Amino acid sequence: xxxxxxxxxxxxxxxxxxxxxxxxxxxxxxxxxxxxxxxxxxxxxxxxxxxxxxxxxxxxxxxxxxxxxxxxxxxxxxxxxxxxxxxxxxxxxxxxxxxxxxxxxxxxxxxxxxxxxxxxxxxxxxxxxxxxxxxxxxxxxxxxxxxxxxxxxxxxxxxxxxxxxxxxxxxxxxxxxxxxxxxxxxxxxxxxxxxxxxxxxxxxxxxxxxxxxxxxxxxxxxxxxxxxxxxxxxxxxxxxxxxxxxxxxxxxxxxxxxxxxxxxxxxxxxxxxxxxxxxxxxxxxxxxxxxxxxxxxxxxxxxxxxxxxxxxxxxxxxxxxxxxxxxxxxxxxxxxxxxxxxxxxxxxxxxxxxxxxxxxxxxxxxxxxxxxxxxxxxxxxxxxxxxxxxxxxxxxxxxxxxxxxxxxxxxxxxxxxxxxxxxxxxxxxxxxxxxxxxxx
Amino acid sequence: xxxxxxxxxxxxxxxxxxxxxxxxxxxxxxxxxxxxxxxxxxxxxxxxxxxxxxxxxxxxxxxxxxxxxxxxxxxxxxxxxxxxxxxxxxxxxxxxxxxxxxxxxxxxxxxxxxxxxxxxxxxxxxxxxxxxxxxxxxx
Numbered sequence: 140x141x142x143x144x145x146x147x148x149x150x151x152x153x154x155x156x157x158x159x160x161x162x163x164x165x166x167x168x169x170x171x172x173x174x175x176x177x178x179x180x181x182x183x184x185x186x187x188x189x190x191x192x193x194x195x196x197x198x199x200x201x202x203x204x205x206x207x208x209x210x211x212x213x214x215x216x217x218x219x220x221x222x223x224x225x226x227x228x229x230x231x232x233x234x235x236x237x238x239x240x241x242x243x244x245x246x247x248x249x250x251x252x253x254x255x256x257x258x259x260x261x262x263x264x265x266x267x268x269x270x271x272x273x274x275x276x277x278x279x280x281x282x283x284x285x286x287x288x289x290x291x292x293x294x295x296x297x298x299x300x301x302x303x304x305x306x307x308x309x310x311x312x313x314x315x316x317x318x319x320x321x322x323x324x325x326x327x328x329x330x331x332x333x334x335x336x337x338x339x340x341x342x343x344x345x346x347x348x349x350x351x352x353x354x355x356x357x358x359x360x361x362x363x364x365x366x367x368x369x370x371x372x373x374x375x376x377x378x379x380x381x382x383x384x385x386x387x388x389x390x391x392x393x394x395x396x397x398x399x400x401x402x403x404x405x406x407x408x409x410x411x412x413x414x415x416x417x418x419x420x421x422x423x424x425x426x427x428x429x430x431x432x433x434x435x436x437x438x439x440x441x442x443x444x445x446x447x448x449x450x451x452x453x454x455x456x457x458x459x460x461x462x463x464x465x466x467x468x469x470x471x472x473x474x475x476x477x478x479x480x481x482x483x484x485x486x487x488x489x490x491x492x493x494x495x496x497x498x499x500x501x502x503x504x505x506x507x508x509x510x511x512x513x514x515x516x517x518x519x520x521x522x523x524x525x526x527x528x529x530x531x532x533x534x535x536x537x538x539x540x541x542x543x544x545x546x547x548x549x550x551x552x553x554x555x556x557x558x559x560x561x562x563x564x565x566x567x568x569x570x571x572x573x574x575x576x577x578x579x
Numbered sequence: 580x581x582x583x584x585x586x587x588x589x590x591x592x593x594x595x596x597x598x599x600x601x602x603x604x605x606x607x608x609x610x611x612x613x614x615x616x617x618x619x620x621x622x623x624x625x626x627x628x629x630x631x632x633x634x635x636x637x638x639x640x641x642x643x644x645x646x647x648x649x650x651x652x653x654x655x656x657x658x659x660x661x662x663x664x665x666x667x668x669x670x671x672x673x674x675x676x677x678x679x680x681x682x683x684x685x686x687x688x689x690x691x692x693x694x695x696x697x698x699x700x701x702x703x704x705x706x707x708x709x710x711x712x713x714x715x716x717x718x
Contacts, residue, residue: 307654315654318583318706325585326617329711330666330680331650331658339648340668347646347693393663396649396689440623443616444668444678447645 142253142269145213145282149289150436150570151465154457159433159465161288163578166421166428167540169202169414171195175374175529176408178222178303183234187218188247191300191410192260198412203425204294206262209414211292212269213283215276215299216250220406220530221334222304224249249302256298268292275299276411276533277479277562277570281434283415284572293417299533300410326444332395335482337445339398342484344448346397349501353397357385359507359519360401360483360526366513367527369549372537374407374529397484404481404525411533413540418578429543432558432573433466439567451485451566452500455492458571462493462560466573470494474556475518475542477535478571479563481525488566490519518552522561535561539574580661580682584707591618593635598710601701604635605677616677640699641672642714644683647691663688669697669714681714692716 151159173190183189199206230244238247239258246255253269268291272279276299283297320329346352364383367375375381383401391399414424421428439446439454446454463469470493478489487503496517498506511519522538525531541547542556562571587595597604605614608622609632615622621630647667653659664682671677683691684700697714704711 316656318657319586320583321586321588323617324583325591327680328655329583329585330682331653331655331664332666332680333650333652333654336648336650336666340646340666343648344646393649393651395666396651396663398648442676442678444680447668447678 142271144271144273149282149285150438151434151461152436152438154461154464156465158467161284162432162466163430163575164418165284165287165415165431166418167413167415167431167574168421168424168426168428169198169204170537170540171197171199171201171412172372172537173410175372175377177374177378177405178305179408181231183231183237185408186234186247187249187251187300187302187408187410188238188255188259190408191251191256191298191412194300194410194412195256195260195296195298198296198414201426202414204414207264209263209294209296210265210267211283211286211295212253212256212263212266213272213279213286213295213297214251214253214256215274215279216252216271217274218250218300218302220301220303222306222406224304251298251300268295275564275570276536277564277572280413280536280572281436281570284431284434287415287417293420295415297413297415298410299531301408301531303406303408335398335403335484336395338482338484339395341446341448341451343397345487348448351501351504354389355504355507356402356483357388359486359511360388361385362511363480363483363520363523363526365523365527366521366550367523370523370528370534370538371548373523373527373534374405374409375527398482401526402483404530407529407531409529409531411531411537413536427544429540430575430578432468432575432579433462434570434572435461435465436570437568441567446567451488454567455488458489458569459492459494462571462573467579468558468573470497472558473560474554475521475552475559477520477522477524477539477559477561479524479532479535479569480520481530481532481564483526485566486520489563492566493560495519513550513552516554518554521547521550521552532564535563536572539572543574543576580664580684581657582702582704582711583655583657584704584709585711586707587709590620594618595709597635598701598712601710603638603640603699603712605638605671607634607636608632609634614674614677616679639672642669642697643672643675644668644691644693644695644697644716645670645678646693649689665689665691667691667714679712679714684713684715686716
């Protein structure tokens with residue numbers, strides 16, 4: 140039977156569910172990352188497939204398990220950063236000769252199926268559970284946590300890969316390139332919206348509502364870039380170790396005002412994998428287990444064009460309540476927050492929604508002017524997020540695990556890393572995880 | 580500004596046909612009496628299952644500016660030469676929850692009067708001649 144998307148019943152997307160039934164009974168142990176690249180150079184060993192296999196093997200090795208102990212795989216099939224493989228361009232011969240192929244010739248190049256992974260990782264001889272957590276690592280993480288909690292798998296790999304080819308991010312491609320438009324683009328692309336437009340529109344409304352301005356984002360974005368340069372797995376640390384100053388940020392060109400260049404993230408290629416298991420099995424593994432205290436999901440139904448500011452705030456308020464309800468925690472329990480930042484201009488919706496450091500609605504931009512560094516009392520987004528390490532939507536999860544394991548290196552927060560929260564992507568549609576040094 | 584021509588489909592053809600007649604219509608679910616836009620094949624409210632009891636209601640063509648952004652790096656080829664330009668969100672008088680985008684023709688770039696009254700006009704798109712609803716600030 141083909142691998143299926145996780146059913147709606149696996150997500151905790153409503154309030155009133157009480158404490159998560161698997162609280163503290165699932166742990167992250169291993170982490171594996173591929174290198175990063177701005178774009179694929181079309182060599183086999185840097186392909187999406189090759190790097191995803193590499194990340195998986197590293198996660199297995201990092202956890203200290205034998206490949207045959209792995210019995211589950213949860214991953215996302217979609218891998219696009221916004222650049223499609225040209226329909227008239229052949230798949231490189233060497234890639235086809237190196238890897239076994241599925242029915243889809245783009246498997247391992249511009250998408251990833253569980254079948255492709257298992258066909259090309261012969262050492263995974265005992266995987267009897269596969270499932271897709273569609274879209275992002277955030278989805279795959281909560282799906283895998285639920286699967287381990289439900290006993291569907293005991294030693295589960297979690298994977299997300301991204302490809303990036305030539306061309307500018309969606310510019311002139313697909314629906315944007317034609318003189319006619321079909322599908323949902325009739326109500327958005329037709330007007331010229333870019334990916335960050337909706338967030339920019341929300342942020343403009345946020346500033347009007349609370350009397351803030353775009354310049355007040357500078358401390359947060361500068362801190363994101365700083366944290367990212369301390370993330371050796373990330374794109375900027377590996378390829379462009381450029382320090383961003385407040386002046387750089389304020390002088391950056393607009394993309395969709397009030398979103399500027401640095402409020403957007405850079406599309407890259409990279410893959411990451413984690414190994415999840417039960418606390419019992421984790422005892423025999425190499426790394427300190429990081430316990431999952433709750434998973435929560437948001438499935439806001441946006442009314443019309445949007446989401447609007449009001450919808451973003453309502454959704455993230457609800458996400459905050461679900462995070463604390465299912466974990467039994469409160470905002471003061473968090474050592475750090477790693478909520479999503481791609482685009483930077485919606486991070487405050489997430490941060491205020493979980494009331495991190497007691498920050499209430501409309502206060503986040505003032506909070507950014509306080510000490511939000513890894514050295515300070517309230518580390519905000521210590522991963523550096525997409526802004527600091529490239530567009531993957533998984534740095535926040537890797538960092539949360541590493542912080543609690545004490546393996547975040549130069550990025551290690553100075554206060555004890557006991558409990559953190561990560562997740563995204565958007566304020567009105569995401570999946571969130573609470574990580575802890577203890578089972579609660 | 581020359582826009583892409585929208586290609587109507589089975590679901591939204593009445594919306595675009597009405598635009599060609601200089602009329603603004605919005606889809607309404609008769610079961611829950613709720614307007615919805617963009618048009619969809621069925622009402623998203625599970626209580627209305629199967630949700631196909633839909634109709635089209637004519638709107639007054641009046642609304643207000645909810646918010647906006649200014650596009651400087653537009654991905655749409657046909658609009659690139661007109662940058663920078665406004666993209667405003669307009670909410671309808673009949674139901675502010677229903678929102679549509681607009682370039683606000685006649686309004687200077689980045690000088691958008693949020694909250695101002697607007698009224699619909701219909702623009703011809705060059706490729707197919709299909710009209711699209713646009714909005715102008717009034718008063």
